Amino acid sequence: MAVRVHPEDACGLYPLRSECATIAITMSETTELSALLDKPEFPRSRHYGHDWMLENQMGPNAVWLAEWLSNELDLKPGMRVLDLGCGRAISSIFLAREYGVMVWAADLWIGPDHNWQRACTAGVADRVVPLRMEAHAIPFARDFFDVVVSIDAYHYFGTDVLYLSYLSRFVRPGGQIAVSVPGLMQPIGDQPPPHLLQPQANGSCFWENECWCFNTVDEWRDRWGRCRAVCGVEADCMPEGWRHWRDFERAIEISGTGIFPSAAEALDNDQGDYIGFVRLRAARTEAHPENLYDSGLGAQAGID
Numbered sequence: 001m002a003v004r005v006h007p008e009d010a011c012g013l014y015p016l017r018s019e020c021a022t023i024a025i026t027m028s029e030t031t032e033l034s035a036l037l038d039k040p041e042f043p044r045s046r047h048y049g050h051d052w053m054l055e056n057q058m059g060p061n062a063v064w065l066a067e068w069l070s071n072e073l074d075l076k077p078g079m080r081v082l083d084l085g086c087g088r089a090i091s092s093i094f095l096a097r098e099y100g101v102m103v104w105a106a107d108l109w110i111g112p113d114h115n116w117q118r119a120c121t122a123g124v125a126d127r128v129v130p131l132r133m134e135a136h137a138i139p140f141a142r143d144f145f146d147v148v149v150s151i152d153a154y155h156y157f158g159t160d161v162l163y164l165s166y167l168s169r170f171v172r173p174g175g176q177i178a179v180s181v182p183g184l185m186q187p188i189g190d191q192p193p194p195h196l197l198q199p200q201a202n203g204s205c206f207w208e209n210e211c212w213c214f215n216t217v218d219e220w221r222d223r224w225g226r227c228r229a230v231c232g233v234e235a236d237c238m239p240e241g242w243r244h245w246r247d248f249e250r251a252i253e254i255s256g257t258g259i260f261p262s263a264a265e266a267l268d269n270d271q272g273d274y275i276g277f278v279r280l281r282a283a284r285t286e287a288h289p290e291n292l293y294d295s296g297l298g299a300q301a302g303i304d
């Protein structure tokens with residue numbers, strides 16, 4: 001018999017419930033969800049409700065990715081953090097709650113209204129500022145942020161070699177820029193691996209044209225390493241990243257909260273040979289690069 005349960009009730013300190021209806025699942029599915037989602041690798045995330053993470057997901061688990069990223073950051077209460085491409089702002093809420101930082105939760109496709117409701121419900125209305133923002137038109141003062149993070153979003157706009165210079169303008173010298181994205185675990189050349197082009201049982205293929213914005217850790221490190229606006233670039237891959245991604249996809253299937261067709265089968269077939277997560281971090285230098293996305297540049301140079 002289907003019963004309505006709050007799987008997060010078993011999860012302890014921060015029982016964040018979704019603001020929507022709770023997912024209807026059976027008791028055995030609750031056990032299955034716990035097996036998939038209660039991960040010792042992400043101890044802070046275990047305090048957040050399963051249904052909250054599932055109902056607000058936009059693909060891979062943003063809370064896990066935020067925890068993995070924040071492990072390598074120096075975050076102190078009151079720091080100004082930009083969460084760039086925050087989606088439904090669950091990573092922003094996580095950072096505000098866990099570290100007491102002030103987070104500007106900025107996104108293109110998701111407007112600020114629901115993100116504000118989520119921040120209020122999560123008890124961080126004083127620490128999360130939602131806004132709609134396009135990544136090439138950042139409306140903040142130079143050097144404003146102590147930290148910029150971007151979770152499962154940077155690959156949509158950051159593969160342009162000019163982008164990191166632009167972004168760095170909004171971080172104070174010595175501040176941190178950090179990104180976690182889906183990535184390649186080895187180079188693929190000109191053709192995607194055939195098994196990622198195979199249709200899954202649900203009819204969808206993992207590899208879509210947009211996946212060409214996935215890069216290996218070396219490709220990302222090289223790209224960031226050439227940018228004089230940052231230093232101390234470090235990059236690595238999430239151990240067993242494919243497994244965590246697959247498990248979350250399975251949990252989405254069970255809970256019926258999927259927005260896109262599940263990629264669990266393809267990730268399982270791949271076993272992390274090609275697909276996983278990449279993490280990058282760097283510190284801002286004193287360099288002050290031009291804003292090459294500024295439409296007034298021609299006039300400033302006296303040629304328009």
Ligand SMILES: C[S@@+](CC[C@H](N)C(=O)[O-])C[C@H]1O[C@@H](n2cnc3c(N)ncnc32)[C@H](O)[C@@H]1O
Binds near residue numbers: 107
């Ligand atoms: C896959 S979603 C991930 C959202 C969220 N970080 C998460 O992990 O749940 C990618 C996000 O990147 C954002 N994005 C893509 N292009 C962008 C751009 N040019 N400027 C700002 N955000 C962008 C989208 O609005 C979208 O919410």
